[in-house]
Amino acid sequence: MHYTGPVIRPPHEANSILLEVTVGCTHNGCRFCTFYHDTPYRIAPRNQIVNDLEEAKLNNPNATRIYAVGGDPFTLRTxxxxxxxxxxxxxxxxxxIGMYARVDSMYNKSVADLKQLKKEGINDLLIGIESGDDNVLTQMEKGYTSQDIVRECKKLELAGIAYRVIFLGGLAGKGNGERNARNTAAILNQLHPSHMYMTSVAVQPESLLYQDVLAGRFVEASEYERIEETLLLIQQLKNPLVLLGQSVANPVNFIARLPEDYEALVSMLEKTLTQFTQRDENALRTYREGLINI
Known part of the structure; x- marks a missing residue:
């Protein structure tokens, strides 16, 4: 199998065949992301894909899932x-066939196009919306707005394509978690993703966001604030949704199905906040680092 640069795949694709279809990311400008900085975008050669499929068939002839590798393979024309x-x-x-998809990778695809892709086996996309707050989306240079998220994801729903989203806690910075949670919930309540990965931003030294921190343009949210933000977002959600809060970057760790597990999840988060009423950042960080990833 051929792979160029980092191979990034979500946890639910752990048993899938990983097939390089594109390399890098077409946008490659999100201020918090460092995945593809040294990997220019390109499309994998067809003969390479054929060779990899032959190898995959030889080693895993009964596979039922392929994950197309790359930052946003869905940006390819229909x-x-x-x-x-x-x-x-x-x-x-x-x-x-699953893959990552940026919101803007759907701009050039009609509902009819999307229905055709679903018919061809493309389903269960993963979309890193990160936030539904326009201030955050602008500051992080995501390249789209909250209304773009709603419009394009509704096209997926009309086409019958299932999708999952990613929420990146702490991305609004210190003091802005409540606003971010409410605005993100307002967007999600208009949509019906099957799952949401809930993780927390970790500022990497190689990122543009790190330069923002050094320059004082961005102040990181505390561990306590991130738990508050997570709790408020969950309290605002109205539609059925599976929440996957399993990342090691999270200050808390959970898997929950809404609405069935709502009370238990809220109780757990409230208990965690009560346990650290002094807002001891060191204690909370130690608590998070001691969590076992489910």
Missing amino acids: AKLVDMAQLIRQYFPDIN
């Missing part, structure tokens, strides 16, 4: 994605 899916299904006729 015709290109259809061709890729049909090529994959020559080797795996009953395969389901």
Whole structure:
């Protein structure tokens, strides 16, 4: 199998065949992200994909899931994605195909296009919306607005394509978690993703956000604030949703299905906040670092 640069895949794709379809990210400008800084975007050569499919078929002939590797393979034109899916299904006729998708990768795809992609086996996309707050989206240079998120995800829903989203806690910075939670919930309450990964921003020295921290343009939210933000977001959510708060960057760790697990989850988060009423940042950080990733 051929891989260029970092191979990033979500936890639920752990048993999937990882197939390099694109390399890097078309945007590559989010201020917090360092995944693809040294990996220029390009499309994997067709002969490479064929060779990798032959190898995958040899080693895992009964696979039911392929994950297309790359920062946003869904940015490819509909015709290109259809061709890729049909090529994959020559080797795996009953395969389901997942991938990362940026919000703007859907701009050039109609609902009819999306329905065609669903028919070809492309389903269960992962979208890093990170936030539904326009101030945060602008500051982090995500490249789209909250209303873009709503419009494009509704197209997926009309086409019958399932999708998951990522929420990145702490991204609004110190003192802004409540606003971010409320605005993000307002966006999510208009949509119906199947799952949401809830993680927390970790400022990496190689990131543009780190330079913002050094310059005083961004002040990190405390551990306590991040738990408050998580709790408030969950309290505001109205639609059924599976929450996956399993990241080691999280100050708390949980898996919950809403609305069934709502009371237990809220109680756990409130208990955690009560346990650290003195807002001892060191104690909370020690608590988080001692958590076992579920």
